[in-house]
Amino acid sequence: MLELSGVTRRFGGAWAVDGVSLHIPPGRITGLIGPNGAGKTTLFNLIAGSLRPTAGAIRFEGRDIAHAPPHRRAALGLGRTFQIPRPFAAMTVLENVLLAALHQRGERAFANWLAPRAVAAEERRNIVRAREIIDFLALGRLAAAPASVLSGGQRKLLELARVLMAEPRLVLLDEPAAGVNPTLLETIIERIRELHARGISFLIVEHNLDLVARLCGEVHVMAGGRLLASGPPEAVTRDARVIEAYLGGAA
Amino acid sequence: MTGLASYLCFFATVALTYGVAVLGLNLQWGAAGLFNVGVAGFAAVGAYVAAWITAAPAPAHWGGFALPIALGWAGAMLAAAFAAAIVGAATLRLRADYLAITTFGAAVTLQLVALNATALTGGPFGIAFIPKPFESLADRPLAFGAANLALVAAVTAIIFVALERLTQSPWGRVLRALREDEAAAASLGKAPDRFRLQAFVIGAALMGLAGAMQAQFFGFIAPDNYLPVLTFQVWVMLVLGGSGNNRGALLGAVVVWGLWTLSGTLLAAMLPGAWQARGAALRLVAIGAVLAGVLLARPRGLIGERATVSRHVVHTGEQA
Numbered sequence: 368m369l370e371l372s373g374v375t376r377r378f379g380g381a382w383a384v385d386g387v388s389l390h391i392p393p394g395r396i397t398g399l400i401g402p403n404g405a406g407k408t409t410l411f412n413l414i415a416g417s418l419r420p421t422a423g424a425i426r427f428e429g430r431d432i433a434h435a436p437p438h439r440r441a442a443l444g445l446g447r448t449f450q451i452p453r454p455f456a457a458m459t460v461l462e463n464v465l466l467a468a469l470h471q472r473g474e475r476a477f478a479n480w481l482a483p484r485a486v487a488a489e490e491r492r493n494i495v496r497a498r499e500i501i502d503f504l505a506l507g508r509l510a511a512a513p514a515s516v517l518s519g520g521q522r523k524l525l526e527l528a529r530v531l532m533a534e535p536r537l538v539l540l541d542e543p544a545a546g547v548n549p550t551l552l553e554t555i556i557e558r559i560r561e562l563h564a565r566g567i568s569f570l571i572v573e574h575n576l577d578l579v580a581r582l583c584g585e586v587h588v589m590a591g592g593r594l595l596a597s598g599p600p601e602a603v604t605r606d607a608r609v610i611e612a613y614l615g616g617a618a
Numbered sequence: 619m620t621g622l623a624s625y626l627c628f629f630a631t632v633a634l635t636y637g638v639a640v641l642g643l644n645l646q647w648g649a650a651g652l653f654n655v656g657v658a659g660f661a662a663v664g665a666y667v668a669a670w671i672t673a674a675p676a677p678a679h680w681g682g683f684a685l686p687i688a689l690g691w692a693g694a695m696l697a698a699a700f701a702a703a704i705v706g707a708a709t710l711r712l713r714a715d716y717l718a719i720t721t722f723g724a725a726v727t728l729q730l731v732a733l734n735a736t737a738l739t740g741g742p743f744g745i746a747f748i749p750k751p752f753e754s755l756a757d758r759p760l761a762f763g764a765a766n767l768a769l770v771a772a773v774t775a776i777i778f779v780a781l782e783r784l785t786q787s788p789w790g791r792v793l794r795a796l797r798e799d800e801a802a803a804a805s806l807g808k809a810p811d812r813f814r815l816q817a818f819v820i821g822a823a824l825m826g827l828a829g830a831m832q833a834q835f836f837g838f839i840a841p842d843n844y845l846p847v848l849t850f851q852v853w854v855m856l857v858l859g860g861s862g863n864n865r866g867a868l869l870g871a872v873v874v875w876g877l878w879t880l881s882g883t884l885l886a887a888m889l890p891g892a893w894q895a896r897g898a899a900l901r902l903v904a905i906g907a908v909l910a911g912v913l914l915a916r917p918r919g920l921i922g923e924r925a926t927v928s929r930h931v932v933h934t935g936e937q938a
C-alpha cells in the first residue's frame with residue numbers, strides 16, 4: 368500500500384531521516400516507534416507531503432507521490448493527523464469535520480450561484496455523515512461548540528474525525544495517545560480497532576508501548592533518522608539494539 | 619432643493635461604486651488574506667475597457683465601439699479578472715509579500731501605460747464622452763440622478779447577496795480554514811493556491827466593475843484617476859468599515875467617500891489659491907488621522923468581522 372525506498376531528508380547539516388525503506392501492507396495497523404528526535408514526525412511529513420524528500424521514492428498504491436503536494440495526497444486516500452493537533456479553532460466541531468469532505472460541489476465558487484439547490488442537498492448529506500462520525504468519536508455533545516474549547520484529548524479525536532470525513536484508505540496517526548486521559552485512551556484504541564475492521568489501514572507513531580502492543584501487528588523502530596528494527600511488537604521491544612537506542616536517547 | 623437632492627444622488631452613486639471595489643477587496647483580504655496593493659490597476663483596466671467598448675469612435679483613442687453599457691461592464695469584469703489571473707498565477711504560490719510587490723508594481727505600470735500609450739488611451743487627456751446610463755433623462759437632473767443611483771444600488775445589492783452566499787458556502791469555509799491553518803487545510807485535501815486564486819480573481823473583477831461604473835457615471839477618465847491614492851482610499855474604506863464584513867465594507871465606502879468629499883470642499887474654501895495643490899496632501903493626512911482615531915476606539919473597524927457559519931448548517935437547524 369505504501370512503499371518507501373531510501374527516503375532521506377536533511378535539515379542543514381543534519382539528516383533527520385536517513386535512507387528509510389519501508390513497506391506498509393494494506394489492511395494492517397503498523398506501528399512506528401523510536402526515541403525523541405528519531406525522525407518519526409519528519410517521516411510522516413514526508414509521506415503526507417508537508418515536506419519534500421532530499422532523496423528517495425515514496426509510492427502510495429503504486430503511484431509515485433514523493434513530489435505531489437499534500438492536498439493531492441489527501442485526495443488519493445492518504446490521511447494524517449498532527450502530533451500537536453491543529454483544529455480550526457474559530458470553527459465549530461461540526462464545521463471542522465464538514466470542511467474535510469473531499470470534492471464538494473459547493474467548493475466550486477460558481478456552483479454556489481448557479482446550482483444552489485444541488486449544493487444545499489450535498490451539504491445536508493455531508494452534515495448527516497459528519498454527525499455520524501462525530502457521534503462515533505464521542506464528540507456528539509460538542510458538535511456546535513467552537514473547536515477552541517476542546518481539551519487536548521478531544522482535539523485528538525477531532526483530528527481523527529476530520530480525517531475520516533475525507534474517507535482515507537491509509538491514516539497516519541502521530542501520537543494519538545499523547546496527553547490523553549486513560550478513559551479517552553480506551554475510546555481511541557477501540558475506535559481505531561473498529562475503523563480497521565471497516566477496512567482502513569493505519570500507520571501509528573506512538574510512545575505509549577502498551578497501545579502499540581495492543582493495536583499493531585508489525586512495528587518499525589527508528590533512531591537517529593534510520594530504520595533500526597522491524598517485527599512484531601513483543602520481539603522488537605526485546606531487541607537489544609532497540610533497548611540500547613532508547614537508553615542511549617535517555618542518557 | 620432639487621439641486622441638493624440630485625447632488626446627494628450623485629454622491630451616493632459614486633460612494634456605491636467605491637463600495638463595489640471595497641467588497642472586492644474584502645473578498646481578497648477579509649476572506650482570503652491576500653494583500654492586494656494594486657486596486658487602482660484593476661479599476662483602471664475596468665474603466666478603460668468599458669470606455670473602449672461603450673464610447674463612440676474618436677480619433678484621440680482606440681476602441682469606440684459604441685456598444686451597450688451592460689456589455690462594457692461585463693467586458694470590464696472579464697478583463698480585470700484576466701489581469702488578476704495572470705498576476706495571481708505568477709505570484710500566489712510564492713511568499714505572501716510578493717503579491718503586494720507585484721500588485722503595486724503592476725498598478726503603477728498600468729498607470730504609466732495609460733499615460734503614455736496615447737493611441738490606445740488618449741494619453742494624459744484620457745477618454746471623454748463616455749456614455750452615461752439613462753442619458754435620455756439628462757435634462758431632468760433629479761430623475762437622472764435617481765435612476766443612476768437606483769441602477770448602481772441594484773448592482774451593489776446583487777453583488778452583496780452573491781458575496782454573502784459565497785462566504786457562507788463550502789467555498790468560503792475552505793478560505794476560512796486556509797486563513798486559520800494552511801497546512802491543516804492542505805492535509806484535508808484543499809488546494810490552497812486554487813482557492814486563493816479564485817478569491818483574487820473574483821475580487822479583481824469587482825474592482826474592474828467599480829472602475830467601469832465610475833467611468834460611466836463621470837463620463838470621463840484619465841490616468842490621474844488611477845494613481846496609488848485610489849488604492850489607499852479603498853483600503854481605508856475597508857479597514858475603517860470593518861475588514862471581513864461586507865456590511866462594514868459598504869459602510870466604510872460611504873463614510874470615507876463622505877469625508878473625502880467634505881474635506882475637499884472645506885480645503886478648497888479655506889486655503890488660498892497658491893496652497894490648493896498642497897491641500898490635496900492635507901486631505902490624505904486628514905483621512906489617515908480619522909482612520910487612526912476610529913481604529914483606536916474600534917480596532918476591528920466600525921462593524922468588525924463576526925463569526926461566519928455555513929448557511930446550510932444554520933438552515934437545517936443543526937446548530938441547536
Ligand SMILES: Nc1ncnc2c1ncn2[C@@H]1O[C@H](COP(=O)(O)OP(=O)(O)OP(=O)(O)O)[C@@H](O)[C@H]1O
Nearest residue numbers: 378382383401402403404405406407408409410450
Ligand atoms: N523543520 C525542521 N528544521 C530543522 N530541524 C528539524 C525540523 N524538523 C525536525 N527537525 C529535526 O529533525 C530531527 C527529527 O525530528 P522529529 O520531529 O521527526 O522527531 P520525532 O521522532 O517525531 O520525535 P518526537 O518523538 O519527540 O516527536 C530532530 O533532531 C529535529 O530537531
Ligand SMILES: [Mg+2]
Nearest residue numbers: 407408409450
Ligand atoms: Mg514527533
